[in-house]
Amino acid sequence: MKQINIREAQPNEYKALGQLMLRVFSSLEGFPSRAEHPTYYALLDNVGKLNEKVSTEILVARSTDNELLGGVVFVGNMQDYSSKGVTTTIQNASGIRLLVVSLAARGQGVGKALTEACLQRARGLGSQQMILHTTQAMKVAWGMYERMGFARLPSLDFRQGDLMVYGFYLDL
Template identity: 55%
Template sequence: MIIRDIQPEEFEALGNIMVDVYSRLGGFPSPEEQPKYYEMLQNIGQLTKKPDTRVLVALSEEDEILGGVVYFSDMKQYGSGGTATKEQGASGIRLLAVSPDARKQGIGKALTFHCIDLAQQSNNNQIILHTTKSMQVAWKMYEKLGFERSEDLDFKQADLPVYGFRLYL
């Protein structure tokens, strides 16, 4: 598996994976309930235009996109509700998604470790992310990697409770 920055010709494919993954989550809002959120997922490549922001993809040996994540080396660009965008000396991870056909291969973990490495290279002292109750597989993975719940980062996205986590580096 290779992890690298997304290329423009891959924007649509990763957007399709993001929409597919998030729309399958039980208890997560549907595209009809949160159309702007799903529009952002479909157009994930647009986030590459933000300063200090990288969209990363995990690729198979055949250059098939297996998953992706958005990494922010400056929380001002993070774009969530709550207080996270005011955090100093922090990197952020958002919108981790792994294709259903590629699950249980360590792709989510590899993408997360890549973001941890980038945060250390940026000399940030922590990484912040958010997840929901619908994302239990990711939630458990983050906890196993040392991320801890940070209630001060919690917020609601419409009626959806969103839970903050941080990892001190």
């Protein structure tokens, strides 16, 4: 198992992280294609733009030999979360978006380490909850979130075209 170093992404890493997100997410069974959700794919192509929001921080996980293992977008204030539904109105909460782990690094604790880094940041801000969304295609992540104590919150669910997106929360 490789050692995992998590830190804030540098602007010169945004492109590689976006490409990793595109590769991993588009390979998931049942995940919509670029033609079905061009806006979502454009978001992944330009993931670095999310860092322009005041309370967001893009984190990367790298091995000691500098291999990109994964990444995530931490949102310290839900007003900057940018999703459909009521999510952006939640007070005293932080969010996790676009968690990705490279296919080669699966099962090595990268996703959990990235999630823990976000939880640590949220607690540091005094957030009372952590919010995230996932889909049926992201079954591996879904299970990890539940093992970490996240619970479904159907009031945060929304539909993105034909894709059902499911809300989760964790009290901090």
